[in-house]
Amino acid sequence: MEKSGTRLREKVAIVTGAGSREGYADGTGLATAVLFAMQGAKVLVVDVDAENAARTVAAIEEVEGETSAFVADVTQSGDCEAMVEAAIERFGHLNILFNNVGISGIGNPGTVLDVEEDGWERMMEINLKSMMLTCKHAIPAMVETGGGSIINVSSIAALRSPNMAPEVAYATSKGAVISLTRNMAVHHGRDGIRVNCIVPGYLYASMVSKISDEYRDLRRRTAPLGTEGTAWDVAWAAVFLASDESRWISGVMLPVDAGLLATTPLTMLPHLR
């Protein structure tokens, strides 16, 4: 496969959590990093795990993309600062930040009655604080470049209680990602920085690789399209939001969910029986 387009030509992108976990379905970070590179961007593959990062770098090199790995924990301010410095040092400037890092579970499922404070704080640190920190360090670099595009990954969990097993900490962290997005879009618009977020639905991607076939099929059937989404569906939306094609779009939540957010449980009942 060769580079398939030029929609991001001459742009430099940071993708967080871009690594690829062995034995898991393709993740959003991997898919986005690969598609960005295939559209001509130079991509800094950022991951806390060096082996995961190396797998994505290899996938990008296979499609003849330009890339480099950077090991960082995006919950740490110093790592985020060094990550931005590495992008500038290796590729000259910074245009795009794809804030993908996010986890669920970490031993903290349930309602507010079940939540453990340590788990709650860790969830907020990884899913929310990390995005604030990467932006804090990336925005001055983007201002130097003359503008840029930031894309944060939220979830339908931000807008609906989405799973049969409750997970209030995850949902709350993803809701705050939307507030963060909208505030930053307002505060940095005059610097030519667009800030948007993608709201993925019931994807079959890295995070849910270990669910049962039955639950996987049920997730597919809940949405109007009735087809299964993957990390690549989110990645194509990210290509659009990263490119100049979306130059007049900022502060939006873009659902990538097969139409799920347009429905109610009753509407979909015939497809779930």
Ligand SMILES: NC(=O)c1ccc[n+]([C@@H]2O[C@H](COP(=O)([O-])OP(=O)(O)OC[C@H]3O[C@@H](n4cnc5c(N)ncnc54)[C@H](O)[C@@H]3O)[C@@H](O)[C@H]2O)c1
């Ligand atoms: N899979 C779904 O159904 C679904 C639905 C809605 C939203 N999302 C969101 O999509 C995003 C991507 O999820 P995914 O399952 O595709 O994961 P992914 O495979 O894209 O990312 C996992 C990678 O992130 C890295 N990582 C974890 N913590 C890190 C840290 N602190 N610093 C740097 N790297 C770190 C891991 O090492 C791993 O390589 C998440 O924000 C998730 O909440 C997923």
